[in-house]
Amino acid sequence: MTIKIGLFGLGTVGSGLLTLLAEQNNKIKASTGLDFTVKTALVSTLTKDRPGLDPAIQLTTDPNDILNDPEIDLVVEVAGGTGSAKGWIKSALSSKKPVITANKDLIATAGQELIELANKAQVPLLYEAAVAGGIPIITTLQNYYRTDTIRSLAGIVNGTTNYMLTQMAQNGLSYEKALKQAQELGFAEADPTNDVAGYDAAYKAIILARLVFGLESTLDELAITGIQEITDDDIAAVKVLGGQLKLLFTINQVGEDSIALSVSPQVILPDSPLSQVHNENNAIVVNSDNLGQTMYYGPGAGARPTAQAVLADILLAATATKESHQVFSSENMRLAEPNVQAYCWILNSKTHESIESAVHELDDELNGYIVRQGSHENSNNGSQLVLYTKEITTANHDRLLKELTQKRTLNKEFVIYPC
Structure with missing residues (x-):
């Protein structure tokens, strides 16, 4: 069975996809019986030299040559942007064509709307390549963690x-x-x-x-x-x-x-x-x-890793059951501030001092929040005090920092990622 693809974008990822299809199509056909072929590709100009491009692929600057073609079975969007790309994807979904995209900006800003449209049309909207290139994190989170x-x-x-x-x-x-x-x-x-x-x-x-x-x-x-x-x-x-x-x-x-x-x-x-x-x-x-x-x-980016994510989604879309439906998270969380965090502070000393004197000036409670300390000779700011804290509340963060900056200034603050 031949699956004809309409491709929006023939840059790094689009060209990478053509390369992988040429390399892997026989393997895919042998294991699934599906023969994938790009029928039409939307490009920004027809005059650009594209050595090695399969002459059977029709190039166009008109998106309707893809969107209105009844022979095209699914659409791949790797052109990027949140303007025209959104319209192309909405049109394809409305025509009940599965869509695969690598467009992180669009999925981040309009993903809810597009997923709802895909569910209404009962076709897949897949975006594995939008998050971490060659890491299959979307599929993993959607499937493997459903029981966790x-x-x-x-x-x-x-x-x-x-x-x-x-x-x-x-x-x-x-x-x-x-x-x-x-x-x-x-x-x-x-x-x-x-x-x-x-x-x-x-x-x-x-x-x-x-x-x-x-x-x-x-x-x-x-x-x-x-x-x-x-x-x-x-x-x-x-x-x-x-x-x-x-x-x-x-x-x-x-x-x-x-x-x-x-x-x-x-x-x-x-x-x-x-x-x-x-x-x-x-x-x-x-x-x-x-x-x-x-x-x-x-690998989080690059032609082959990202194209691999796109190709995996193409196969997933082509083998999806009819009346495809993407399940939303059962959660409905809101944004909030973190409860506690650990910090790294880099402090500029106003006078030459030892690490011990800086820590000994604190009372026992505040001193207990510090887990490591050291000194660094900054090329511009002279001697610096470097401190790592335990995970502490915002109130204790403010108390400790207030004491430490009585004799020195805060140069940089970083959160410490918990192991």
């Missing part, structure tokens, strides 16, 4: 920032040099704002929070901090006590009907599995009642 209760998710889902922070930590690069290197290698765009400001990771966190906890949220509602202000001195200071800095999303259930969701650079301790995730790789940690902590690791 998830309490939290966290992870590294942006390869650009993870590559930059890895290079800054391991090779002593400055932020500017790490960014330039990431751009030269194709990990970062010419305008890297979406990655370094944390928006890319936040969109993926929104998708996961909806899927698992039924939370509908927007970027404006979330606490998002990027890595633009991270310096090589910050990384060196954190390293004094054995930590690393990683841009993480965290989703934690903090009440019966509430979760805390944030994206920020956090300190990773050596015994955390996330401490082993370097360069452009991604990882997601899931904590659940039955399994405890599990981690899903792999």
Whole structure:
């Protein structure tokens, strides 16, 4: 049986999909009896040279050549954006064509609406490639965890920032040099704002929070901090006590009907599995009642990993039962503040002092909140005090920091990711 595909977008992921189809189609046909072929691909221009492109694929700049073609069985959208792409997907779903997309921005901002439309049409809307490239996290959460209760998710889902922070930590690069290197290698765009400001990771966190906890949220509602202000001195200071800095999303259930969701650079301790995730790789940690902590690791971006996620969804859509229906989360959580958090503080000393004198000036209760301390010689700010705290409430955070900053100034504050 031949399944004809309409493809929106022939960039990195779209071209990668054509490569995988050429390599894997015989294997897929032998195991399923299905023969996938891209009939028509929407491109921005017809004059671009595309060496090696199968001449049987029709190229077009008119989306209606795909949307109005009764021979096309399913639609793949990898063009990106939240404008035209939304209209294409809505039109395809209304025509009862399954849709596979890698569009994280669109699924984050309009996912609820599109899933409802897909359910009304009783066809699949699949978006595995929208979250973590080659890590099959969406399918895993939708299926494997149906008999478990998830309490939290966290992870590294942006390869650009993870590559930059890895290079800054391991090779002593400055932020500017790490960014330039990431751009030269194709990990970062010419305008890297979406990655370094944390928006890319936040969109993926929104998708996961909806899927698992039924939370509908927007970027404006979330606490998002990027890595633009991270310096090589910050990384060196954190390293004094054995930590690393990683841009993480965290989703934690903090009440019966509430979760805390944030994206920020956090300190990773050596015994955390996330401490082993370097360069452009991604990882997601899931904590659940039955399994405890599990981690899903792999390449988060790139032509082949992302195209593999798209191809897996194509096969899933083509073999889905009729009257397909995507189940929403049974939860209906709201956003809330975290109950307790552990902190890393980097403090600039106004005068030369020993670590012991800084800690001894505290009363026993406040001193008990500090678990590790060390000193770092900052190239610009001189001697710095580096402290790790236990998990403490906001009130105790404020009390402890107030005492510590009577004789020194706060240079940086980071949350410590719990192991």
